[in-house]
Amino acid sequence: MKQESIIGVIGGMGPYAGLDLVHKIFDETLAATDQEHVPVALLSYSPRIQDRSAFIFGAIQENPGYAIAGVAAALETLGASVAGMPCNSAHMPPIFDVTRQRLRDGGHTIRLLHLVDETIQHVRSTLPHVKRVGPLSTLGTFRTGLYEKAIKAAGLFPVMPTETVQADLVHRAIYDTQFGIKAHSAPVTARASAMVRDAIDHLRTRGAEVVILGCTELPMAVSPDDDPTLIDPARALARALLRETYPHKLRPLGAAR
Amino acid sequence: MKQESIIGVIGGMGPYAGLDLVHKIFDETLAATDQEHVPVALLSYSPRIQDRSAFIFGAIQENPGYAIAGVAAALETLGASVAGMPCNSAHMPPIFDVTRQRLRDGGHTIRLLHLVDETIQHVRSTLPHVKRVGPLSTLGTFRTGLYEKAIKAAGLFPVMPTETVQADLVHRAIYDTQFGIKAHSAPVTARASAMVRDAIDHLRTRGAEVVILGCTELPMAVSPDDDPTLIDPARALARALLRETYPHKLRPLGAAR
Numbered sequence: 001m002k003q004e005s006i007i008g009v010i011g012g013m014g015p016y017a018g019l020d021l022v023h024k025i026f027d028e029t030l031a032a033t034d035q036e037h038v039p040v041a042l043l044s045y046s047p048r049i050q051d052r053s054a055f056i057f058g059a060i061q062e063n064p065g066y067a068i069a070g071v072a073a074a075l076e077t078l079g080a081s082v083a084g085m086p087c088n089s090a091h092m093p094p095i096f097d098v099t100r101q102r103l104r105d106g107g108h109t110i111r112l113l114h115l116v117d118e119t120i121q122h123v124r125s126t127l128p129h130v131k132r133v134g135p136l137s138t139l140g141t142f143r144t145g146l147y148e149k150a151i152k153a154a155g156l157f158p159v160m161p162t163e164t165v166q167a168d169l170v171h172r173a174i175y176d177t178q179f180g181i182k183a184h185s186a187p188v189t190a191r192a193s194a195m196v197r198d199a200i201d202h203l204r205t206r207g208a209e210v211v212i213l214g215c216t217e218l219p220m221a222v223s224p225d226d227d228p229t230l231i232d233p234a235r236a237l238a239r240a241l242l243r244e245t246y247p248h249k250l251r252p253l254g255a256a257r
Numbered sequence: 258m259k260q261e262s263i264i265g266v267i268g269g270m271g272p273y274a275g276l277d278l279v280h281k282i283f284d285e286t287l288a289a290t291d292q293e294h295v296p297v298a299l300l301s302y303s304p305r306i307q308d309r310s311a312f313i314f315g316a317i318q319e320n321p322g323y324a325i326a327g328v329a330a331a332l333e334t335l336g337a338s339v340a341g342m343p344c345n346s347a348h349m350p351p352i353f354d355v356t357r358q359r360l361r362d363g364g365h366t367i368r369l370l371h372l373v374d375e376t377i378q379h380v381r382s383t384l385p386h387v388k389r390v391g392p393l394s395t396l397g398t399f400r401t402g403l404y405e406k407a408i409k410a411a412g413l414f415p416v417m418p419t420e421t422v423q424a425d426l427v428h429r430a431i432y433d434t435q436f437g438i439k440a441h442s443a444p445v446t447a448r449a450s451a452m453v454r455d456a457i458d459h460l461r462t463r464g465a466e467v468v469i470l471g472c473t474e475l476p477m478a479v480s481p482d483d484d485p486t487l488i489d490p491a492r493a494l495a496r497a498l499l500r501e502t503y504p505h506k507l508r509p510l511g512a513a514r
Contacts (some may be wrong), residue, residue, distance in 0.1 A: 004304055014291040019276050021487040022301070026272045034271040034303040043335070044279070046291040074335060078300070082288045109295055 008080030012046030013087035066099030122236035136210025265337030269303030270344035322355030391465025
């Protein structure tokens with residue numbers, strides 16, 4: 001029997017980020033019944049996938065891209081032709097390129113969408129007048145220039161935070177063990193939330209027309225759904241996955257849920 | 258390479274209920290890093306699984322149990338030895354018995370935990386003094402006596418709502434197209450929320466020591482996490498799935514998250 005296309009999600013980086021992406025896939029689907037929803041397979045195999053930042057900074061030797069490719073191959077076996085992963089640091093070239101190469105070497109045909117490229121593409125297609133794009137992220141993503149390079153490659157102008165704002169506001173808001181979002185996310189502390197808002201204002205003062213919340217934790221601190229100039233990469237990826245599989249079910253932008 | 262046990266989740270009934278169960282599995286896990294979390298596979302294949310209530314009430318002929326068994330078999334292929342599904346009506350005997358039989362006939366060994374039995378077991382093990390248990394559910398679940406029979410089978414005393422309360426408060430709070438929880442869940446309307454609270458008070462007045470929120474929508478209307486006498490079946494199932502796979506990672510009851 002011919003089965004319908006399955007949307008694959010490589011989860012576990014972290015576990016809740018995988019759930020958040022699937023939630024957004026459902027949110028962005030035009031469906032009035034269970035049966036009208038799209039089929040999604042989420043494989044949250046976090047014990048198998050080593051820490052992405054630890055690899056990038058040399059603390060561990062094993063490239064997480066091999067394990068990620070293994071999960072993608074399992075999704076292909078289930079019938080997924082396309083997959084996404086809601087982890088910014090897994091898209092840094094030393095990891096992402098190895099993942100794609102490993103899949104090619106194994107003869108796999110599943111297509112892995114690129115979170116960062118899809119986010120920039122989302123800005124270009126939904127806000128075509130925007131030229132100056134400000135990304136916020138972890139210090140690791142910032143230093144590797146992941147968003148900065150992708151923004152430039154798309155012919156747009158990156159508006160970056162100063163190193164001080166990046167380290168003292170954004171990184172601490174995410175990682176501080178006392179008040180950071182990784183330690184306290186339900187709810188996010190007032191202090192972390194204020195720091196993220198200050199960093200957003202900083203990029204706007206520098207001329208950013210939109211701000212990309214380029215780390216899974218950042219959309220928890222502010223509400224990107226209420227402000228079209230705040231871009232949530234997970235929502236962009238959710239929409240891209242639907243576009244590639246069930247474009248007729250993709251909720252029009254701005255339509256009520 | 259020996260891979261770790263995977264927890265299987267049969268989602269799509271409905272899509273958000275599958276996410277809610279996985280969220281609770283993660284919440285109930287003792288883990289400080291991504292890698293310490295447990296591996297979970299969620300297959301949300303809602304287009305393949307026909308409406309459970311429609312089958313029970315004779316509106317459709319195809320037993321959803323066949324499709325559910327197919328999803329369970331796919332989870333087994335991935336390496337899951339145990340699975341659960343967060344849908345009360347899929348546990349009514351005409352569906353659940355067929356699902357288990359189909360898996361047996363196919364030579365499958367994956368074990369499907371039973372949401373209702375695990376919920377009653379959860380009450381017995383965590384609140385051993387409780388004798389009088391009041392279940393709230395949809396009208397279909399109420400009429401088939403799913404919870405009532407399971408409570409009796411466990412040697413406890415079921416405290417049931419009157420038919421009027423069941424139909425006019427609980428069922429309408431879930432299904433009313435104007436203010437019901439299926440139509441408005443983010444946030445739940447004040448009216449639906451008040452109706453669910455009135456139904457809970459009704460069961461307490463009748464002598465219920467605990468109230469089971471035996472329909473996926475009901476925990477959205479009240480906050481079972483704040484009241485140990487309100488039982489959320491999805492949380493009971495999440496803990497049962499961990500108990501069967503990673504008992505050393507199961508968060509002690511009452512421990513801070």
